[in-house]
Amino acid sequence: MTGIRLTAPAPGWAIDADVVVVGSGVAGLTAALRCAAAGLDTVVVTKARLDDGSTRWAQGGIAAALGEGDTPEQHLEDTLVAGAGLCDEEAVRTLVTEGPDAVRRLITTGAHFDTTDSGDIALTREGGHHRRRIAHAGGDATGAEISRALVEAVREAALHTIENALVLDLLTDAEGRTAGVSLHVMGEGQHDGVGAVRAPSVVLATGGMGQVFSATTNPSVSTGDGVALALRAGAEVSDLEFVQFHPTVLFLGADSEGQQPLVSEAVRGEGAHLVDADGVRFMLGQHELAELAPRDIVAKGITRRMHEKGTEHMYLDARHFGAAMWEQRFPTILAACRSHGIDPVTEPIPVAPAAHYASGGVRTDLRGRTTVPGLYACGEVACTGVHGANRLASNSLLEGLVFAERIAADIAGVRPPRTEPAEASRDADDLVPLPAPETRTAIQRTMTRGAGVLRSADSLATAAEELETLHREAAADAEADGAKAVVPGVDAWEVTNLLLVSRVLVAAAREREETRGCHWREDRPDRDEAHGRRHLVVRIGPDRTPVVHRTETAAFPPVRPSD
Numbered sequence: 001m002t003g004i005r006l007t008a009p010a011p012g013w014a015i016d017a018d019v020v021v022v023g024s025g026v027a028g029l030t031a032a033l034r035c036a037a038a039g040l041d042t043v044v045v046t047k048a049r050l051d052d053g054s055t056r057w058a059q060g061g062i063a064a065a066l067g068e069g070d071t072p073e074q075h076l077e078d079t080l081v082a083g084a085g086l087c088d089e090e091a092v093r094t095l096v097t098e099g100p101d102a103v104r105r106l107i108t109t110g111a112h113f114d115t116t117d118s119g120d121i122a123l124t125r126e127g128g129h130h131r132r133r134i135a136h137a138g139g140d141a142t143g144a145e146i147s148r149a150l151v152e153a154v155r156e157a158a159l160h161t162i163e164n165a166l167v168l169d170l171l172t173d174a175e176g177r178t179a180g181v182s183l184h185v186m187g188e189g190q191h192d193g194v195g196a197v198r199a200p201s202v203v204l205a206t207g208g209m210g211q212v213f214s215a216t217t218n219p220s221v222s223t224g225d226g227v228a229l230a231l232r233a234g235a236e237v238s239d240l241e242f243v244q245f246h247p248t249v250l251f252l253g254a255d256s257e258g259q260q261p262l263v264s265e266a267v268r269g270e271g272a273h274l275v276d277a278d279g280v281r282f283m284l285g286q287h288e289l290a291e292l293a294p295r296d297i298v299a300k301g302i303t304r305r306m307h308e309k310g311t312e313h314m315y316l317d318a319r320h321f322g323a324a325m326w327e328q329r330f331p332t333i334l335a336a337c338r339s340h341g342i343d344p345v346t347e348p349i350p351v352a353p354a355a356h357y358a359s360g361g362v363r364t365d366l367r368g369r370t371t372v373p374g375l376y377a378c379g380e381v382a383c384t385g386v387h388g389a390n391r392l393a394s395n396s397l398l399e400g401l402v403f404a405e406r407i408a409a410d411i412a413g414v415r416p417p418r419t420e421p422a423e424a425s426r427d428a429d430d431l432v433p434l435p436a437p438e439t440r441t442a443i444q445r446t447m448t449r450g451a452g453v454l455r456s457a458d459s460l461a462t463a464a465e466e467l468e469t470l471h472r473e474a475a476a477d478a479e480a481d482g483a484k485a486v487v488p489g490v491d492a493w494e495v496t497n498l499l500l501v502s503r504v505l506v507a508a509a510r511e512r513e514e515t516r517g518c519h520w521r522e523d524r525p526d527r528d529e530a531h532g533r534r535h536l537v538v539r540i541g542p543d544r545t546p547v548v549h550r551t552e553t554a555a556f557p558p559v560r561p562s563d
Helices: 026-037 072-082 089-109 142-156 225-232 265-269 295-309 319-329 331-339 395-414 439-451 457-479 490-511
Strands: 014-016 019-022 042-045 160-162 165-172 178-185 193-198 201-204 243-250 273-275 314-317 349-358 361-363 375-377 536-540 546-550
Touching: 019 026, 019 178, 026 042, 026 142, 026 201, 026 395, 072 089, 089 142, 089 395, 142 395, 165 193, 165 225, 165 490, 178 201, 201 225, 201 395, 225 361, 225 375, 225 490, 225 536, 243 265, 243 295, 273 295, 295 314, 295 349, 319 331, 375 395, 439 457, 439 490, 457 490, 490 536, 490 546
Parallel strands: 014 193, 019 042, 019 201, 042 160, 201 375
Antiparallel strands: 165 178, 178 193, 243 349, 273 314, 314 349, 536 546
């Protein structure tokens, strides 16, 4: 345990439970429903409303070997290829073998997927997949349908939920074991201000950290809160350098910041072409799957062509679909494009890569356990080893389902007793200084320039220096008397989390001196197979700096020394 915590008031209220699940996407709500079904007193904490996480923005679908002739083994092979030599094969095998039944249980929960005329689940294809195995709903509104079904199930089960609540830090008992979380409720509902949910099992399902970059497909709530909490609690994170940039995000202008509209990979899966301003299909010849190559390859292909042509975007051409197909298969994307003055039926869509998915996160084992006893993680916040250096399209919803069920089974099997949280230190040395809220823009621009799609030793060194300057300035302001001290609050806490995860991401990216998966080093364009097939595991040291450790093999070490 580090003893490091956010600067925040002491909890003014508390409730008790067996399990607290932080997050309300597919991973969090699945874990909560399974824990409650096992008779565990379960509380769900979510940062906004129950349906406001990243899950509802997922357009493409959920991958599983459900189609005739498809097998888990083929799904495994496609996942391993996309992961560029860093997937944990046992984790992937768990995902693809348990995945089909997990999807069927999701359907039993109430999710409705699109079907063929014969009543079978309609399957499409996305980048990196050699078969049609992507189940979708509402054409391109899969995440929204999954979120709807799970939220309804949670409400029908009458689970205790706390909405509009930002999780702050992990509570631990005298033995250093998990004892709950502190959180701040933003003026809504039964509780308000800083409080605590005391529970011996905490499940982090807080989603991603796309907001560390200027342009992202992630919602505004994706500020890396779960990874930051875990780091402060002494947990290990891994593979954080592997940020997947979605190749086809609607280009709204060079100065556009924040959440950007996604143009699903399924559009390319149905036959759309990537072209430059001259109409040339530049992905032909770059990969056997052309536009349907794994995302890192397509993002690099687009970025290279942008540099060659001196432009800020490329185009996705699907005019040949016709109006009827656009309206039936991709109504959400069609509406988003038209709302920005672009009609895909009659003109190509301007697209450019934007931050989309964190392949790394809080390191877990196959039961979702982290290196802190009692703390679990699943979904995008976790690093199970499934994704390796690059997530295969539509594996994320499946990973959330499969590993959430495994976490619930583990907690139900262990049923740890409730313990009293140890009194938190109020020593200033244990409190993280809060940067000013306006620091958020500076962090995002630094990360976009230095640790975006294209990276180099120089760009990462500059990013590291700029981030450390922001960190030092926050510490100096905290020590100063008077008006400079930042008042604790949601904006300041979010920026603190963004700064911490950015510093760790850049530290790992500097250490990985090769190009692999979605980590693209311009100065190191080749894979280093002798040294690169290793994971970078990071902790926060006593001096609050990232400590990077390289594993001895491509396999993760156990999360518990006794395992």
